[in-house]
Every structure is written in C-alpha cells, then in structure tokens.
Amino acid sequence: MSNKNISITLTTNKKQKPDVNNLVFGKVFTDHMFVMDYSSDKGWHDARITPYQPITIEPSAMIFHYGQTVFEGLKAYFSEDGKVLLFRPEKNMQRLNQSNDRLCIPAIDEELALEALKELINIDREWVPQAEGTSLYVRPFIISTEPTLGVHPANNYKFMIIMSPVGSYYKEGIHPVKIAVENKYVRAVAGGTGQAKTAGNYASSLKAQEVAEEKGYSQVLWLDGVERKYIEEVGSMNIFFKINGEVVTPELNGSILAGITRDSIIHLLKHWNVPVVEKRISIDEIFQAYKDGQLEEVFGTGTAAVISPVGELFWNNERIIVNGGQTGELSMKLYNTLTGIQLGKESDPFGWVVEVEQKVEHK
Amino acid sequence: MSNKNISITLTTNKKQKPDVNNLVFGKVFTDHMFVMDYSSDKGWHDARITPYQPITIEPSAMIFHYGQTVFEGLKAYFSEDGKVLLFRPEKNMQRLNQSNDRLCIPAIDEELALEALKELINIDREWVPQAEGTSLYVRPFIISTEPTLGVHPANNYKFMIIMSPVGSYYKEGIHPVKIAVENKYVRAVAGGTGQAKTAGNYASSLKAQEVAEEKGYSQVLWLDGVERKYIEEVGSMNIFFKINGEVVTPELNGSILAGITRDSIIHLLKHWNVPVVEKRISIDEIFQAYKDGQLEEVFGTGTAAVISPVGELFWNNERIIVNGGQTGELSMKLYNTLTGIQLGKESDPFGWVVEVEQKVEHK
Numbered sequence: 001m002s003n004k005n006i007s008i009t010l011t012t013n014k015k016q017k018p019d020v021n022n023l024v025f026g027k028v029f030t031d032h033m034f035v036m037d038y039s040s041d042k043g044w045h046d047a048r049i050t051p052y053q054p055i056t057i058e059p060s061a062m063i064f065h066y067g068q069t070v071f072e073g074l075k076a077y078f079s080e081d082g083k084v085l086l087f088r089p090e091k092n093m094q095r096l097n098q099s100n101d102r103l104c105i106p107a108i109d110e111e112l113a114l115e116a117l118k119e120l121i122n123i124d125r126e127w128v129p130q131a132e133g134t135s136l137y138v139r140p141f142i143i144s145t146e147p148t149l150g151v152h153p154a155n156n157y158k159f160m161i162i163m164s165p166v167g168s169y170y171k172e173g174i175h176p177v178k179i180a181v182e183n184k185y186v187r188a189v190a191g192g193t194g195q196a197k198t199a200g201n202y203a204s205s206l207k208a209q210e211v212a213e214e215k216g217y218s219q220v221l222w223l224d225g226v227e228r229k230y231i232e233e234v235g236s237m238n239i240f241f242k243i244n245g246e247v248v249t250p251e252l253n254g255s256i257l258a259g260i261t262r263d264s265i266i267h268l269l270k271h272w273n274v275p276v277v278e279k280r281i282s283i284d285e286i287f288q289a290y291k292d293g294q295l296e297e298v299f300g301t302g303t304a305a306v307i308s309p310v311g312e313l314f315w316n317n318e319r320i321i322v323n324g325g326q327t328g329e330l331s332m333k334l335y336n337t338l339t340g341i342q343l344g345k346e347s348d349p350f351g352w353v354v355e356v357e358q359k360v361e362h363k
Numbered sequence: 364m365s366n367k368n369i370s371i372t373l374t375t376n377k378k379q380k381p382d383v384n385n386l387v388f389g390k391v392f393t394d395h396m397f398v399m400d401y402s403s404d405k406g407w408h409d410a411r412i413t414p415y416q417p418i419t420i421e422p423s424a425m426i427f428h429y430g431q432t433v434f435e436g437l438k439a440y441f442s443e444d445g446k447v448l449l450f451r452p453e454k455n456m457q458r459l460n461q462s463n464d465r466l467c468i469p470a471i472d473e474e475l476a477l478e479a480l481k482e483l484i485n486i487d488r489e490w491v492p493q494a495e496g497t498s499l500y501v502r503p504f505i506i507s508t509e510p511t512l513g514v515h516p517a518n519n520y521k522f523m524i525i526m527s528p529v530g531s532y533y534k535e536g537i538h539p540v541k542i543a544v545e546n547k548y549v550r551a552v553a554g555g556t557g558q559a560k561t562a563g564n565y566a567s568s569l570k571a572q573e574v575a576e577e578k579g580y581s582q583v584l585w586l587d588g589v590e591r592k593y594i595e596e597v598g599s600m601n602i603f604f605k606i607n608g609e610v611v612t613p614e615l616n617g618s619i620l621a622g623i624t625r626d627s628i629i630h631l632l633k634h635w636n637v638p639v640v641e642k643r644i645s646i647d648e649i650f651q652a653y654k655d656g657q658l659e660e661v662f663g664t665g666t667a668a669v670i671s672p673v674g675e676l677f678w679n680n681e682r683i684i685v686n687g688g689q690t691g692e693l694s695m696k697l698y699n700t701l702t703g704i705q706l707g708k709e710s711d712p713f714g715w716v717v718e719v720e721q722k723v724e725h726k
Contacts, residue, residue, distance in 0.1 A: 026512025029423060056417045059396060059525050060389065064506050067430045067562025068569065104569040139512060143427050149389025149502060149527060151599060153569050162422050164512065184554060189588040191549030193567045199430025200563020204556045206431065206467040206516050225552040226589045236514060 004047070004115045006034075010123070011051035020131045023167035025304070030124040030136070034116045034161035038106055044159070047112060049120055052162065058147035062154045069199045070099035071141035073303050074260075075166075076121050076356065078130045079344035084121060084356040087342045089114055091260045096140060098258075099196040104153035105142055113140065113159070120161055121356045133168025169305045174327055174335060176311025177300075179234055180217035181283055182208045183316070187232060187255075189225030194232070194255030202236070209235065217314065219300075221283075224255065229282050237300035237308060238262035241286060242330055244294040251278040261301040265334055267350055274330070283315055290320045297328030306342075307335040367410070367478045369397075373486070374414035383494045386530035388667070393487040393499070397479045397524035401469055407522070410475060412483055415525065421510035425517045432562045433462035434504035436666050437623075438529075439484050439719060441493045442707035447484060447719040450705045452477055454623045459503060461621075462559040467516035468505055476503065476522070483524055484719045496531025532668045537690055537698060539674025540663075542597055543580035544646055545571045546679070550595060550618075552588030557595075557618030565599070572598065580677065582663075584646075587618065592645050600663035600671060601625035604649060605693055607657040614641040624664040628697055630713055637693070646678055653683045660691030669705075670698040 011031045018028045029052050036047040063069055072092040077085045093110040100107050117138065121128070128136040140161045144154035185208035188194025193201055205220075212220045219235030231250050233239055238259040240249045247269055252258050269276040289295040298310035309332075311325040322328075340346030341353060374394045381391045392415050399410040426432055435455040440448045456473035463470050480501065484491070491499040503524045507517035548571035551557025556564060568583075575583045582598030594613050596602055601622040603612045610632055615621050632639040652658040661673035674688040685691075703709030704716060 024511075024513075026423065027510075033422060052422075054419045054421050056419050058417050059415075059523050060392060060502075060527075063562075064426065064432060064504060065434055065502070065562060066565035066569075067432065068566045069427060069430065071428055102570060103566055104573055137512070139423075139428070141427060147390075148387075149500070150387075151565055151568075151572075153573060160422050164423075186552055186554030189549055189552040189555070191547060191588060191591075192552070192555075193563070198563070198566060199426075199428060200556070200561070200566050202428070202514055203430035203432070203466055203561060203563050205514075206429075207465060209514075210467055210516065225554060228554075 004112050006116055006119055007048045008119070008123070009048065009050045017127065018165065020129045020134060020165070023129065023134065023165055025166050026137060026164050028164055030127040030163045030165070032120060032123050034120045036116070036159045038157040038159070040155040044106070044108060047116060049116070049123060055158070057145060060147040060149055062144040062146050062148065065149060066144070066151055067200050068103055068105060068144035068154055069142060070096060070103055070105060071139060071197055071199070072096050074138050075135040075303060076128050076138060077135050077343050078128045081344065083344060084125060084128050085342065085344050086354045086356060088260055088264070088352045089117060089354055091263070092140065095197065095258065095260070099198055100142065102193055102196040103198055105144070105157060108159055117161055118356045120163065122359050124163060125356070125358065127163065127165055129165045133170065135166055137164045137166045139163070174307070174309065174332070176309040176322070176325055176327055177218040178216065178312040178314070179219050179221050179310050180212045180215060181313060181315035182212070182220040182222055183228060184208070186225035187222040190254040192255060195252070195257060197257060205236070221313065223283060229284070231281050231283055231286070232256050234300045234310070237302035237305070239298070239300050240265065241281065241289070241295065242297035242328065243289045244296070245275065247274060247276040247330070248281055249276070249278055250281055253280070259301055261303060261306060261338070264338060264352065265301050268334060268337060271349060286313070287315065287318065287320060295320070295322060297331050298322045299328070299331040306338055307331055367475050369479055369482055370411045371486070372411065372413045380490065381528065383492045383497060383528070386492065386497065386528055388529050389500065389527050391527055393490040393526045393528070395483060395486050397483045399479070399522045401520040401522070403518040407469070407471060410479060412479070412486060418521070420508060423510040423512060425507040425509050425511065428512060429507070429514055430563050431466055431468060431507035431517055432505060433459060433466055433468060434502060434560055434562070435459050437501050438498040438666060439491050439501060440498050440706050441491045444707065446707060447488060447491050448705065448707050449717045449719060451623055451627070451715045452480060452717055454626070455503065458560065458621065458623070462561055463505065465556055465559040466561055468507070468520060471505070471522055480524055481719045483526065485722050487526060488719070488721065490526065490528055492528045496533065498529055500527045500529045502526070537670070537672065537695070539672040539685070539688055539690055540581040541579065541675040541677070542582050542584050542673050543575045543578060544676060544678035545575070545583040545585055546591065547571070549588035550585040553617040555618060558615070558620060560620060568599070584676065586646060592647070594644050594646055594649070595619050597663045597673070600665035600668070602661070602663050603628065604644065604652070604658065605660035605691065606652045607659070609638040609640060610693070611640045611642060611644055613644055616643070622664055624666060624669060624701070627701060627715065628664050631697060631700060634712060649676070650678065650681065650683060653685070658683070658685060660694050661685045662691070662694040662697070669701055670694055
C-alpha cells in the first residue's frame with residue numbers, strides 16, 4: 001500500500017521489451033496497469049496496480065452502447081541524466097475531470113490519479129525507452145461498466161491507466177504534412193462534446209480522415225459546424241498560424257479541445273515576446289494572408305508530435321504551399337525548446353516538468 | 364449449423380426467468396447471445412450462438428478509446444395466438460449498415476444477421492414474455508476490438524445480439540410526458556453522426572437529460588446546432604405535431620435519426636388519408652400554433668414507447684399545455700393500431716410483421 005492506499009500486485013511473468021527501433025504507436029503495453037472502480041454506493045474505490053491483463057465485462061456494459069467514457073494522453077520521457085520526466089501531468093488530470101463533468105462521469109481525485117500514475121511508471125520504469133525521440137505513452141481512461149441498457153449516467157465505472165512505449169514521431173526528422181480542409185463532415189459544434197476528450201469525437205472523425213487519406217492528405221482541418229467557415233482544429237491537434245509576424249490560434253470556443261501543448265506553446269511565445277492571439281479565424285483569412293504573402297508558418301500542436309508543421313493546405317480546389325513546403329523557423333524553435341524542456345535538456349521557466357522519483361522496487 | 368453457417372452451443376445451465384410483473388428495462392438477459400467476429404484478413408466470420416456470458420477484451424481495445432461502435436434496438440412480441448412476432452426487423456439491419464458506413468465499420472450481411480436474430484429468438488423463445496405490454500427487447504451492436512491506440516478505423520470488430528425481457532412502457536396506461544426544449548446543449552449537427560445510431564450521440568445527450576430531469580421534465584427536445592431554432596428530435600425519439608388537422612414532423616436532415624417507428628407512423632397516416640408533411644419546423648412555429656389555438660397534439664415515436672404523447676412543452680420560460688395535458692385522439696389511435704399490428708391483433712396492410720417460426724429445439 002502506498003500512502004494513498006493504492007494496493008500493488010506485481011507480475012510474476014515480465015514480458016519481453018519490444019525492439020526500441022521498431023515501436024509502433026500504442027500496440028505493446030507494459031507489465032502493469034492501474035485500475036480503480038466506481039459504484040454509486042461506494043464512490044471511487046479499490047485503487048490498485050495489477051499485472052497488465054484483459055478485462056472481463058458484460059456485453060450489456062453501457063460503454064458498448066452509450067459511449068460514456070473519457071480519456072487522456074501524456075508521455076513520460078527518459079532524460080539524459082537518467083531521470084524519468086512527465087510534462088504537466090496535473091493538467092491532464094484536471095482536463096480529465098472537465099471531460100468527466102460534460103459526460104456525467106463522477107470526478108476522480110486528481111492527486112490520487114497523479115500518484116497512481118507516478119507509482120505505475122516507477123514500477124514499469126524499465127519500460128521507458130531511452131533512444132532519441134522515444135517515450136512512454138500513458139493513457140488514463142474511464143469507461144462506464146454498468147450492465148444495463150437504460151439511457152442514463154451509469155452507476156458503475158472503471159478508471160484505468162495503461163502505458164505503451166512509443167517510437168519517435170519523426171523518424172526521418174521533422175517534416176511538414178499536407179492537410180485538407182474539411183467541408184462535408186463536422187467534428188463538433190458548440191453545445192456538443194468537442195471540448196471534452198471523449199470517444200465519440202474520435203469515432204465521428206474517422207470518415208473524414210479516411211476520405212482525406214485516400215486523396216493523399218495526412219489529416220483534415222475542421223471548420224466550425226455552424227458557418228463552415230471558422231477554423232477549429234486539425235485532425236486531433238490544435239492549429240497555429242504565423243501571419244505577418246503574429247501567431248494566431250483559434251480561441252477556446254467550446255467545441256475545440258483545450259490542448260496542453262497548445263497552452264504550453266502560447267506560454268512560450270509570450271515568454272519570448274512573440275505576439276500571439278487567440279481568436280476566431282476564418283479559413284478565408286488564411287488563404288487571403290497567403291495571397292498577400294503574409295502566411296509565414298502553419299503548425300499543429302499535440303502530445304504525439306509536439307509540433308507538426310503544415311506544408312500544404314487544400315480547400316475548395318485551391319492548394320497553398322506554406323513556407324515553400326519547409327518547416328518554419330519558429331515551428332522548429334518551438335519544437336526544439338518544448339522537447340528540450342520535456343527531456344530536461346532545456347531550462348524549465350514555468351516548472352512544467354515533474355520527475356517520477358525512483359523508489360525501492362516493491363516485492 | 365443452420366443453413367447460414369451459424370454454429371450453436373446451448374447453455375447447460377438455464378437461468379431463472381424474472382418476474383414478468385417487475386421487469387426493469389435492459390437489466391436481465393436471456394440464456395443465449397449471438398456473436399460474430401471481424402478481422403481485416405478474414406472479413407466477418409465465426410457466426411455463433413453461445414450461452415450469454417461476459418466478454419474478455421483488452422484494455423487497449425479501440426471501443427474504449429475512440430468509440431467506433433453502432434447499435435440497433437427492436438422488439439419481439441408474443442401474439443394472442445402464441446406466435447413470436449418481429450416488427451420490420453430488416454429495417455434495423457439496413458440502418459445498422461447505414462450507421463456502419465458513417466462510422467467506417469465494415470458492412471454486415473443483413474440476411475445473415477436477420478437469420479441469426481430469428482435463430483437466437485427461437486432458441487430463447489420461452490424468454491418472450493406473454494403479459495400484456497411486455498416484449499423481448501433485442502439489441503444488436505458492433506464494437507471495435509482491435510487492441511491499439513492509433514486513431515484509425517479498427518481492423519477487428521465483434522457483432523453481438525443480446526436480448527432482454529422488458530415490461531410495459533405504460534404500466535398505468537398511456538400518459539403524456541413533460542418535455543423541456545434544450546437551448547444550451549446540442550445533440551448533433553449536419554456533417555456529424557446524428558443520423559447514425561452510435562454511442563457518442565447518447566453519451567453527448569446525458570448532460571442535458573440530467574439537467575431536464577432535475578427540473579421535473581422527463582426528456583428534452585433538441586434544437587438544431589446551427590440556428591438553435593429548428594426542431595430535431597426529443598430525447599431518443601422522433602417527434603410529431605398535429606397542427607390544424609395536419610401532422611408535421613422534422614424532415615430527415617442528416618442530423619436526426621431515421622426512426623423505424625417514425626417511418627411506420629408516416630405510412631399509417633398516409634394510408635388513413637391524414638395529411639402528413641416532413642419539413643423543417645421551428646420551435647417558434649409550434650409556440651405560435653399553440654397561441655393560435657391550432658396545436659392539437661404532440662407525440663414522440665420510438666421503439667421503447669411506440670407513441671409517447673407530450674402534454675407539456677417548456678421553452679424560454681414559457682410553458683404550453685398540449686391538448687389539456689391529455690393524450691390526443693390521433694396519438695391514441697396510432698398507438699392502438701401500431702401495437703395492434705405488432706401483436707398480430709390488427710391487419711397488417713404493409714406486411715410489416717415477421718414471424719419467428721418455431722423450430723425443433725437444438726440438442
């Protein structure tokens with residue numbers, strides 16, 4: 001038992017670690033996982049770390065029918081001096097509770113979740129890959145497990161944390177992607193679940209993504225569901241534009257995700273005295289800025305890629321090439337600085353990095 | 364094996380049937396279930412009826428993270444002359460495939476699904492409750508099971524059919540409900556998943572429903588996500604208004620569900636030469652019709668209640684009482700006719716009813 005009453009059962013059968021040079025995102029999982037149950041009479045209870053294993057669940061479990069679920073994603077990094085570092089993990093737990101509120105899921109104890117996360121990483125510390133660009137991807141999630149088909153907030157839930165060693169997002173160096181602006185499908189609308197990190201948003205996005213990939217684009221840029229005009233986010237990332245020296249990004253309008261990387265980028269830009277504005281931006285403005293020769297850089301931000309430069313935008317049969325299809329100077333600087341902070345190589349002016357302290361191994 | 368190659372394993376341990384007078388919706392399940400798997404290399408395969416049992420699934424299964432899932436709901440009825448009847452079940456399988464298309468889930472063989480359904484009901488025939496108003500609720504659903512965290516259409520799925528005996532929706536006779544018009548939350552928007560029967564739509568609806576219930580309303584009436592003005596559907600039902608002798612219902616605009624009861628009501632009304640129109644209707648029009656003394660009846664339609672009369676509508680601090688808070692004549696006639704057809708008591712002019720033929724019990 002830890003001081004937060006997390007019971008621990010270690011595996012007796014450690015798995016072989018995968019080849020660090022051939023890691024595929026989210027396919028291989030570590031030796032342990034964290035689980036905690038909720039029932040309306042007991043609240044959240046039975047916090048435990050167990051060997052990673054399948055779960056047994058009724059076919060009538062509400063998650064399978066009404067999708068009441070939320071998740072988070074963050075990474076643990078192995079630093080040059082041998083530490084294991086997390087990046088603003090408390091923000092993930094805060095956001096998980098914000099998502100919980102929208103989805104009518106009972107709030108978790110954020111401190112307990114954070115401690116569980118650290119304890120779990122500490123136990124599976126040898127799973128944090130050390131090669132450049134690699135990390136341990138951490139996926140906290142909550143599912144509704146009540147076995148009944150009535151449509152109502154469930155009385156039973158399971159909170160789990162699973163972890164997967166992941167390779168470098170940029171195996172051959174950072175490179176710009178091609179993005180298609182989506183006119184037909186809509187990701188979310190104000191009043192919906194767009195600002196929550198919940199399964200339905202991702203399910204709904206697959207069709208547009210599939211169509212875009214068939215046309216040679218790696219992601220779609222979502223427009224607002226009302227006027228089909230204002231920029232929301234790209235694929236599963238937030239999006240930034242550098243126009244005539246000023247960086248602009250869509251404001252948090254209730255239908256886009258409040259990305260933690262997005263927030264970190266805004267902090268960094270302000271710290272550097274680079275003008276940065278959160279506001280409503282139409283897709284016309286972007287194409288006009290390009291025609292005026294003022295669209296200097298475009299980049300997405302998210303946990304997976306950190307910074308993903310955009311080299312090409314396609315909209316209504318018009319194609320624009322951003323910065324000659326090359327990664328911009330500011331995009332590169334943001335990437336280097338943020339990954340530098342995450343890896344403990346750069347100074348951390350905002351106190352974003354949290355070390356997972358090494359504890360004596362549990363027996 | 365049946366002629367469609369559905370393998371059958373019968374339970375050796377039949378469960379006790381619940382008290383037919385105290386059935387709670389979707390809590391108790393029959394002795395058997397249908398399961399079929401999909402993998403990208405084999406397609407849909409291994410169709411089987413097995414004892415009803417929990418499933419074992421990886422914590423990384425995509426259903427838990429990205430919500431790629433669809434479902435259907437229909438009922439089997441026990442007729443006065445001892446037959447087991449289904450109502451337009453082929454429409455459910457068609458709609459399941461329409462939902463599949465939107466969610467990037469591989470299509471199922473509708474004929475096989477229908478045969479599996481009949482075979483399953485035949486095996487659990489004694490679970491079809493016989494008391495008035497009761498039925499066997501049937502829930503076909505598909506979940507994505509691929510154990511990976513990448514956001515893409517899954518390579519593995521499970522199609523299941525589970526069944527639950529359900530009580531009368533109207534234990535104390537058909538009675539009108541109170542509905543609150545929802546101004547804050549939005550169920551779906553054109554370009555989203557509103558016309559698919561998928562988990563995310565239901566997850567997203569819980570919050571508004573919770574708020575409405577706290578205020579004493581049994582369901583919400585959803586407005587469109589763009590102008591917050593046009594009527595979409597109510598709770599998880601479609602909605603009809605009788606105004607000055609004409610019945611109007613929102614047209615299938617891409618964001619509402621194409622209800623099978625809705626379609627049946629439209630057919631019946633046309634058959635009776637009652638004017639019925641599918642069109643865009645604003646909430647103002649309804650409140651104006653009330654003020655003009657022309658709002659005669661309001662009712663929801665769906666599989667659960669068949670017809671649910673609306674006695675009160677609340678919007679922007681205004682409350683209107685429909686038909687003196689009583690069930691309207693047309694609502695009652697539609698309810699009696701449609702349930703009569705479903706139970707084999709009324710003539711079936713459209714050939715909607717399908718009998719589940721009794722087969723020799725499998726050994």
